[in-house]
Amino acid sequence: MKPRVQKVFQNLDPAPDAIVVANAVDPHLDQTFFYLFDVPAGLFEGSLAIAHPDGKLDVLTAALEAETAREAAKKDPNVTIHVVGREETDSEAKKLLGGAKKVGLNYRELTHEWFNRLDKTFDGTEWVDVSNAIRRARVTKDPNEIQLLRKAGEIGSKVGREIPGILKAGMTELELAAEMEYRMNRHGASGRSFSTIVAFGPHSAEPHYSPAETKLKAGDSIVCDFGAYYRRYASDITRSFHFGRRDDEMKKVHETVEAAQKAALEAVKPGVPAKEVHLAAARVIDASPWKGRLTHGVGHSIGLVVHDGWGYGATVEDPLEVGMAITVEPGIYLPGHGGVRIEDDIVVTKNGYEFLTTAPREYLEVAA
Numbered sequence: 427m428k429p430r431v432q433k434v435f436q437n438l439d440p441a442p443d444a445i446v447v448a449n450a451v452d453p454h455l456d457q458t459f460f461y462l463f464d465v466p467a468g469l470f471e472g473s474l475a476i477a478h479p480d481g482k483l484d485v486l487t488a489a490l491e492a493e494t495a496r497e498a499a500k501k502d503p504n505v506t507i508h509v510v511g512r513e514e515t516d517s518e519a520k521k522l523l524g525g526a527k528k529v530g531l532n533y534r535e536l537t538h539e540w541f542n543r544l545d546k547t548f549d550g551t552e553w554v555d556v557s558n559a560i561r562r563a564r565v566t567k568d569p570n571e572i573q574l575l576r577k578a579g580e581i582g583s584k585v586g587r588e589i590p591g592i593l594k595a596g597m598t599e600l601e602l603a604a605e606m607e608y609r610m611n612r613h614g615a616s617g618r619s620f621s622t623i624v625a626f627g628p629h630s631a632e633p634h635y636s637p638a639e640t641k642l643k644a645g646d647s648i649v650c651d652f653g654a655y656y657r658r659y660a661s662d663i664t665r666s667f668h669f670g671r672r673d674d675e676m677k678k679v680h681e682t683v684e685a686a687q688k689a690a691l692e693a694v695k696p697g698v699p700a701k702e703v704h705l706a707a708a709r710v711i712d713a714s715p716w717k718g719r720l721t722h723g724v725g726h727s728i729g730l731v732v733h734d735g736w737g738y739g740a741t742v743e744d745p746l747e748v749g750m751a752i753t754v755e756p757g758i759y760l761p762g763h764g765g766v767r768i769e770d771d772i773v774v775t776k777n778g779y780e781f782l783t784t785a786p787r788e789y790l791e792v793a794a
Contacts, residue, residue, distance in 0.1 A: 427464050427502040428481035430563065434462070435479050437559035443526035445477040445556055446519070448540040456535035457658075457730040458560050463505065464570075465498035466657045472512055476522055484522050486510050516547040523548065530556035534735075561735040565727050566749035571659065572773055575728065575751050578661035579771050579782035581613045581654040586665045586785025589650055590792045593669055599624040599637035602650070610654045619653035619660035620732045630666070631765040633722055633757060644670025644794040647764030653732055660732045662753050663783045664769035670794030676766065679716060679758045680789040683766045686710040686756040687787070690724055694754070694772065694779045697745050700738035707756040708740065716758045725753040728771055750774040751782070 435441050447462060449455045451471045459475045462483055468491040476484040483505045487495050492509045499505040510518045523529065529548065531541070534557040545553070567575065585606050592605050603622040610618065624637040630649040642648070651664040666683075668676055690707040704724040711720045723739030728751050738744070738752075746752075755769030771782040 427462060427483055428504040429568070430462055430464075431477045431483055431504075432479075432481045433563040434477065434556070434559055437562045438530070438556060441479050442528040442530040442554045442556065443479075444523055445530035445532075446523075446544065447475040447477070447532055448536060448544070449473045450537040450540060454537055456532055458532050458535060458564070460658055460730055461560075461564055463495075463498065464501065465494060468494045470495075472515065474515060474519055476519065482506070484508060486515050486518055486522075488512060516543065519544075520547055526551065528552045528554055530554045530559075532560055533557050534561075564729055564734060565736050566747050567729065567751050567773065568749070571729065572749070572751065574657050574659035575661065575771065575773070576782050578615070578619070578654050578656040578659050579663070579784070581610055581615050581656060582652065582661040582663040582771075583783050583785040584613050585609045585652065585654075586650075586663055586783070589665065590667060590790060593642065593648070593667070593792045595642055595644065595670075595794050597642050598639050599626055599629070599642075600639065602642075603637045603652075606650065606652055610652070613654075615654035615656055616658075617655050619655045619662065623649065623651035623664075625649045625765070626669075627764060628762050631759040631761050631763060633759065633765070633767065642669055645673060646670070647673070647676050647766065649765055649767055651767065651769065658730055660728050660730070660734075661771055661783060662728055662732050662769060663771065663785065664755055664757075664767045665785055665787070666766040666768060668789070668791045670792075672791060673764070675760075676764055677789055677791075679760070679764075680766045680768075682711060682714045682716065683756050683758050683768050684787055684789070686720075687754055687768050687770070690754050690756060691772070691779060694746060694774060696748050696774060696776060700742040700744050700746055701740055703746070703754065704739050704742070707754075711756065711758060714758075716760070719758045719760065720756055721759055722757070724756050727752055746774050748774055748776050 757767030
């Protein structure tokens, strides 16, 4: 945990005297708390993590999760656990921060209630927004994070391989989504990493569609966008299928999206501006009959959340870095007809990239 604390401070010049990361109540939990304090379970509502420039970390938590916290802290002698009642948290934090004059806060995740509470407790303290430093630290992953992302990707990939065998005429989008989530849990997930997208027929032309009671019928295109959590780390995978009688146009659309993803992946190298990955995919699509039908950025960072603070499109100059875990997800969407998206998780390596998701990507017609 010490290296992660130091990694955040390395992105700050000048550095504050300390950084405070505060959890509210679920779902308003700052995932940076779990980045700095590598604890695999628990909500830690109302808990604080106080990070110091030397890499030490103080964690203030309630008795409810004290044993979980103590067990996690055994991994790093630089972590100290303070078990406090809810009404004691502020006074204990004040003791630990001592005479700190400048304190960093993660403005991007901090609730207004917590800010007011901290501001009252530490009257006269200068607050510094360290959100960007935290984002930069989290966007590249350490080997342990990559291993957890790989496991989350394996779970998603297993379900991706199983989807064709689940499909049957008359099932609803919600039924398929429920079955996919059940299977992710059976394969070891602690839950879904976001609300599962299952879209049949014309609905598959809407990238962020929410599944409903629509029933599957012959001739439908299908888009399934889903992901698993494994020990807090997320996967995000999309696979597209065709059900029943062939639609020649949608087959060609699928093949074009597959080619676009391949072109995007070939552009992935350390130091390359992220926009080049997007533009490589866009050039393939814009050279096809479906020019302009890629309606979103081609990818985003993944990690402790599925959209982990960074995304890229046609104008993003940020260079790719070794250890970045990102998605590559081109798509073509034809309103009123159907859509295709193919999405994979990768990690940037010194020679290019490594797949974290491995389910087949090729066009597949499933018999009705």
